[in-house]
Amino acid sequence: MTFFKTLGFGLLASVLAVGGASAQEKTVKIATEGAYAPWNFTGAGGKLEGFEIDLANDLCARMKVKCEIVAQDWDGIIPALQAKKYDAIMAGMNITDKRLETINFSVPYAATPHGFGVMKDSPLAKLAGTGTTVNLDKDPEGAKKAIEAWKPLLKGKTVGVQTSTVNAQFVETYLKDTVTIREYKTTEQHDLDLSAGRLDAIFAGQAALKATQEKPEFKDMVIAGTGMRGGLLGRGVAVGMRKDDADLKKSFDEAIQAAIKDGTIKTLSEKWFKIDATPQA
């Protein structure tokens, strides 16, 4: 019962803090995809798990609100936010200019580079720049050179990406004339097609690629080529919200900054990604 009491007091406090804007207890409904391990995925038993589930619970405790996390398919995740099916998105979504035209973002809570996943015995395993990372904003010349260095090997290959992601945009912008692009609804599907040999490579966030490697059937997958960040790949992963929800953005911003400051994000990202994904200021 103490749990409920604490919760009750917390809610009371938050209602008072907001200035009695609403007498009801405040519930924030957060959508995630549930198919993007280790960010968010549906674990054994059908429960949502992952970095963002842990983080959402932590942020909600900081914001002193009750949180409800729901799963929503990726390709409809922004339209459903607009349609007020939920209040926030935490689904490995990067801040991009294109998305900012439609929705608003909190400050970023994580940032990881993006890259290719290929099978070990593929000629693409020798893609240039493996292990290095380049920022499209800070070093556009270096990024251009790295992409040009890939092209001879990538010529005529088939690359899988998840539809409507920064990864899809990246491949379409820089490699459209070099490779055939196939778009998938989830990253799990392009993983399967990579192992089936229908794809020569996938382009995805490296944290997601690392999680795929953990699965026994993908032990022969390697991350190849220069890691990419910045530019149209976005300015880090953040909470997406409707533009008119300024109060919610403010409380998310504060909670995320506090979670970065006290090392919660570092701990959680090391737990789920095996690397520190704390966004650099």
Next chain:
Amino acid sequence: MDFAFMRDTFLTLMGGVPLTLNLSFTSVALGAVLAMLLALMRMSRIKVLDWPAQGYVFVFRGTPLLVQIFLIYYGLGQFRPTLQAWGLWTFFREPYWCAVLALTLNTAAYASEIIRGGLQSVPHNQVEAARACGMSGFLLFRRIVFPIAVRQALPAYGSEIILMVKATSLASIITMMEVTGLAAKLISQTFRAVEVFIVAGLIYLILNFIITRIIMAIEWWLSPHLRRPPAIEPRLEAAHV
């Protein structure tokens, strides 16, 4: 409603129409051949032919097409070494052929029941009359049974074709960029689900409108006995008086 946007959307989505029609007609055509075979197997009264056909119809009508597409594409993808050894991988590697296969197998199950219904609805006295005229075997089938069965089955078969046109939208889950695939992509770029889906729905409506008209025309052509006979010229009647 932003009509300029909807016009652009319409033009973009029209780019998917050839693939949608290609998938529908290829699978309906191949499915019809398979369905005919299945219907004849079911009506053969030979158990070793009847039972497999019954089992086939049971499985493919009883499971969702979405599941069938997933199993054929992602499921069989897991058995690449075996398929390669059998020389089938070049076929199963392509999402197009996986989509055609799944749609064909699915429509064949439904269509075989429609065709069987049509064949069984041929009036017995017509068959007897044909026999009395000395027809039998394939001649009887070709001249009497098949034309009547097709006429009886056509309305139901027409809906099956329309269902297939709509079922091609499921091919988008295996990376086929037909109308629905393009619509999903456009939504993800613009976040305007309502307008894009209205236009996509409209395109399917137009396609199916044209198809229903074609089927109606074929029905009319196949049913001369139901048409009103041409009016008798009054001059001839006058001549009798």
